[in-house]
Amino acid sequence: MGIDIKIPIGLMFTILGFLLTLYGFFTRLDSTLYERSLGINVNLWSGLLMLLFGLIMLIFGLISRKSKSS
Amino acid sequence: MVNTGFVLSWIDYLIMIIYFVFVLGIGWALRRYMKDANAFLEAGRAMPAWVAGLAFISTNLGALEVMGMTGSGLKYGMLTTHFYWIGAIPAMVFLAIFMMPFYYGSKARSVPEYLKLRYDEKTRGLNAGLFALMTILASGISMYALAILMEKVLGWNFHLSLVLSAAIVLGYTYLGGLSSAIYNEVLQFFIILIGLLPVVLLSLKDVGGWHGLQQSLAPIVTAKGFAPDAWTTTWKYTGSAASNPMGVEWYGIFAGLGFVLSFGYWCTNFLIVQRAMSAKSTTAARNTPLIGAIPKMFIPFLLIVPGIAALVLLNSPGKNFSLPLNAAGQPIYDYTIIMLLKQYLPAGVLGLGVTALLASFMSGMAGNVSAFNTVWTYDIYQSYIRPTTGDKAGDDKHYLKIGRMATIFGVVLSIAAAYLASLFGNIMDFLQTIFSMVNAPLFAVIFLGMFWKKATGHAAFTGLLLGFAIALLHHGLTYPLGANTLVKGGWIYHLHAYPVEMAQNFWTAIFACSASAILTVVLSYLTVQKKPDEELKGLVYSLTPRLSEEAVPWYKRSVTLAIIVLLMVSILTILFW
Numbered sequence: 196m197g198i199d200i201k202i203p204i205g206l207m208f209t210i211l212g213f214l215l216t217l218y219g220f221f222t223r224l225d226s227t228l229y230e231r232s233l234g235i236n237v238n239l240w241s242g243l244l245m246l247l248f249g250l251i252m253l254i255f256g257l258i259s260r261k262s263k264s265s
Numbered sequence: 266m267v268n269t270g271f272v273l274s275w276i277d278y279l280i281m282i283i284y285f286v287f288v289l290g291i292g293w294a295l296r297r298y299m300k301d302a303n304a305f306l307e308a309g310r311a312m313p314a315w316v317a318g319l320a321f322i323s324t325n326l327g328a329l330e331v332m333g334m335t336g337s338g339l340k341y342g343m344l345t346t347h348f349y350w351i352g353a354i355p356a357m358v359f360l361a362i363f364m365m366p367f368y369y370g371s372k373a374r375s376v377p378e379y380l381k382l383r384y385d386e387k388t389r390g391l392n393a394g395l396f397a398l399m400t401i402l403a404s405g406i407s408m409y410a411l412a413i414l415m416e417k418v419l420g421w422n423f424h425l426s427l428v429l430s431a432a433i434v435l436g437y438t439y440l441g442g443l444s445s446a447i448y449n450e451v452l453q454f455f456i457i458l459i460g461l462l463p464v465v466l467l468s469l470k471d472v473g474g475w476h477g478l479q480q481s482l483a484p485i486v487t488a489k490g491f492a493p494d495a496w497t498t499t500w501k502y503t504g505s506a507a508s509n510p511m512g513v514e515w516y517g518i519f520a521g522l523g524f525v526l527s528f529g530y531w532c533t534n535f536l537i538v539q540r541a542m543s544a545k546s547t548t549a550a551r552n553t554p555l556i557g558a559i560p561k562m563f564i565p566f567l568l569i570v571p572g573i574a575a576l577v578l579l580n581s582p583g584k585n586f587s588l589p590l591n592a593a594g595q596p597i598y599d600y601t602i603i604m605l606l607k608q609y610l611p612a613g614v615l616g617l618g619v620t621a622l623l624a625s626f627m628s629g630m631a632g633n634v635s636a637f638n639t640v641w642t643y644d645i646y647q648s649y650i651r652p653t654t655g656d657k658a659g660d661d662k663h664y665l666k667i668g669r670m671a672t673i674f675g676v677v678l679s680i681a682a683a684y685l686a687s688l689f690g691n692i693m694d695f696l697q698t699i700f701s702m703v704n705a706p707l708f709a710v711i712f713l714g715m716f717w718k719k720a721t722g723h724a725a726f727t728g729l730l731l732g733f734a735i736a737l738l739h740h741g742l743t744y745p746l747g748a749n750t751l752v753k754g755g756w757i758y759h760l761h762a763y764p765v766e767m768a769q770n771f772w773t774a775i776f777a778c779s780a781s782a783i784l785t786v787v788l789s790y791l792t793v794q795k796k797p798d799e800e801l802k803g804l805v806y807s808l809t810p811r812l813s814e815e816a817v818p819w820y821k822r823s824v825t826l827a828i829i830v831l832l833m834v835s836i837l838t839i840l841f842w
């Protein structure tokens with residue numbers, strides 16, 4: 196009803212994903228930070244995954260908005 | 266003393282804040298659509314099937330499930346998957362194929378209202394009252410757990426956390442009603458999934474993958490007196506209760522969990538069914554539980570597998586992993602997921618993991634509140650306090666106001682229940698105790714009502730009451746070994762001891778459901794069916810015209826989807842037999 200949930204989901208994950216990717220990128224040399232995560236830069240990977248998911252949701256949301264308005 | 270505190274940095278708080286801005290923003294965006302009670306309490310029956318389907322499982326993916334299931338994974342191993350593969354999934358398929366046409370097609374706005382249409386007023390009243398009480402209790406437990414978590418993990422004040430989380434849930438459910446709750450459940454579903462995924466992968470990698478996990482488990486489990494693979498198999502050791510950690514035989518699992526508890530929960534609990542009832546068409550309503558079933562069957566990998574990995578970590582001193590202990594010196598299993606987050610997640614994803622946990626609490630609470638306000642408004646207020654007047658526009662406005670007030674009222678009562686809940690131990694087991702007492706007899710009565718036109722109102726009402734009484738009696742006469750409080754049972758007499766609490770819960774449900782079914786059938790023969798066949802059309806299987814799916818392409822038909830779901834779950838069961 197009213198809103199298409201794909202758009203807010205897409206927006207949120209794009210923002211969060213972008214944020215985490217950046218954070219992961221800038222902290223990539225901080226080995227003490229990633230000691231817990233077995234040396235894996237989980238921020239970068241999670242961030243990229245979320246960014247991808249967010250963008251896919253946004254694209255689908257925009258497609259269905261377009262098809263509705265035309 | 267194990268330190269459960271997290272050190273959060275600015276990035277973690279930033280993630281949390283962004284998430285809550287979206288949660289409240291969805292409520293805010295929906296507020297202008299809330300014009301009448303139908304929009305507020307039933308989401309206008311306009312939800313697409315995938316949205317309703319994800320909300321359907323997300324409501325159940327509350328924190329009790331997240332924390333409880335990971336803890337159970339540690340305690341019972343892969344046997345915990347029975348809650349999914351023999352429990353939830355078959356019940357969801359049954360609900361979709363056989364029951365949804367009656368719930369949705371009858372135009373009832375709630376499960377209690379279906380009971381009123383099918384049976385009589387008193388059956389509805391009894392169910393509505395019990396349901397309202399149960400949802401408030403469940404929501405209170407959820408809030409309590411959240412506040413404890415925030416206190417222990419984030420170092421926030423218990424009372425402040427309670428009020429703050431209640432205020433957020435109230436904020437978005439008050440603004441956007443059921444739609445807001447449902448949309449947020451979808452958002453929550455994805456954040457829980459993505460927030461917990463790093464823990465699953467990292468914990469599994471740390472113990473050497475699935476194969477490494479099996480190998481490391483063998484000596485630990487053998488020391489406990491079980492077969493080396495008892496924690497990584499599902500049905501293999503259910504031949505006798507003593508050879509598996511759950512302490513239940515295969516028929517107890519099959520009948521108690523697979524049939525009575527799960528069917529009772531998934532097919533009659535309005536909290537769950539309400540999500541499917543909000544769908545936009547009968548086909549969408551039937552597909553809702555089926556679409557939900559597909560992610561649902563993989564949730565064990567998200568929750569149970571890290572719990573099993575935690576058992577290995579607990580027994581590897583080099584890993585520095587431990588669980589906090591309760592006053593009696595026993596580990597608090599519900600903290601497993603939290604300690605895993607602490608173990609593996611660096612700043613950044615840690616904020617995401619904590620947000621996922623907070624999200625799971627909120628989805629449990631909001632679900633309960635949005636079901637409570639519907640039952641309160643339609644089944645209690647409209648039925649007994651102020652019936653419709655015939656002035657449709659005026660009524661719509663009035664009931665919208667009442668629905669909104671019930672939302673506030675429900676949240677306040679939940680806070681009270683949260684303080685009450687602080688008296689109990691393992692929240693999951695406690696919740697099971699309540700469910701088995703209320704839902705199991707209800708399933709018997711609704712099932713008979715849908716498939717047997719002779720079942721009468723008097724019989725159903727008595728059946729519900731007796732089922733509940735039998736459940737109480739069974740709980741009072743039996744107790745789990747090692748129980749130290751009367752809440753766990755045995756408060757009348759110590760007639761029988763079960764090896765674990767879970768087994769006691771299963772049998773409580775089996776007794777309650779059978780007693781209720783038998784009594785309803787017997788009394789239906791002794792009493793007169795007051796409802797003529799004409800009135801039961803659309804409510805009972807034999808009197809309802811078959812739903813034709815011929816207009817729907819075969820790949821979108823519920824039956825096709827149901828077969829796919831059952832096939833997938835069979836494959837999983839065989840793989841992890």
